[in-house]
Amino acid sequence: MKVIMTPNPNSPYNLRKISPAYGGQEFVGWTEDEVLQRALARRLASGSIPPGDDGYHIVEEEDLPTDYYFFDAWEWSGSAVSVSMEKARAVHLTHIRRVRDEELAKEDVTFMRAVEAGDTDAQATIKTKKQTLRDLPATFDITTGVDTPEKLKAKWPTELPARE
C-alpha cells in the first residue's frame, strides 16, 4: 500500500507519514489510487501538505524503515526515506535521558531511606551513582563506531536498565 510522506513544518521537522483509508467503508469499490488521490487532494486543500514537487512523496509502505524508534529522524534523501544520524542521536539521547530520569527518581527514594537509617556509606554510594546518572548524557559515547540506526539503537548505557 502506498503512503504519502510530507515534511513536518513543526518540531522535530521530520517526515510525516499519511496512510489513506484503504478499505474504508466509504471507499468500497474505489481503487487504491483513487483513495490515495482523495487523501492527497483533501490534505492539499487543507494546507497540511505544501504544494509543489517537494511537498510530498508517494512511496510503498514496505519501502519505509521497519523500525519507528527513529521516526522523528526520518528525512527524504532524494529518492527514499532515510534516517538522519544526527537527528537519530538526539532521539536516542532523549530516550536515555527519560530512563535516566526514572532511575534518578528511584535513587531519591533509596537515598531518603539511607538518611532515615543513618547509613552514611549507603548515602555516599547512592550519591556517586546519582552523579554518574546525571553525567550519562554527556559521558555516554554514541558517536564512535556508530554509523547506522541499528548500531545506534543497540548502543545503550549499562548503568541503565535494559529497554523493553
Add this chain to the structure above:
Amino acid sequence: MGWTFYNASGEALTSFGPVALTDLDIDGGTAIGEAIVGADLFIADNGAGGTNVKVTGTEIANFIAGNVPAVAKAYGTIEGGTLQSNSLGITDGCLDSTGVYTVAWNFTWANANYAVMMTVQAGANRTCTIDEPTTTQVTAKTYIASSGALDSNNYHIVAFGDPS
C-alpha cells in the same frame, strides 16, 4: 432471453412510454439475499424533476451520514502508524511525530464541538489525549503513562457530532 410485451389488443409493443409507479410489481423479483454494498445501484428521480438516474449504495450511505444529526460519524484504528481497513468517515491517518497523530475526517463537521473518544492498546502502559479538533481533523497523542513522554502506540478513535 428477451421479453415481449403486448398491449390490450394483443399487439407486440416495440417501445414504451412512462410506466406509472403503481404499475410496477416487485413482489415476484429476486431477493438480493446479501448485504447491500456500496456498488449496488438504486433508482432516483433526480430533484423530483422526472429524470431518473442511478444512485450507488455509497452515495445513499453518504447522504444518510450527512443528514442525520448526532450520530456516530467516524471511527478507526491506527496500528504501527497506519490506518487500518474498515474505518468510517476518515480520509487518512497521519503520524506526525512520535506519539502525535492527525486524523483527517472524510467530511466536514458543522463545528469543532463534536465529541471524540480515544483508547490505547490494553496493557501497553499508555495514556492518550485528544487535542486541537477542527471541522476537518483532530490531533491525537499517545504517551508513556509513567513518564508522560510521547510515544507511539496502537489506538482506536471514534467521534460523534453534527454534520455540516
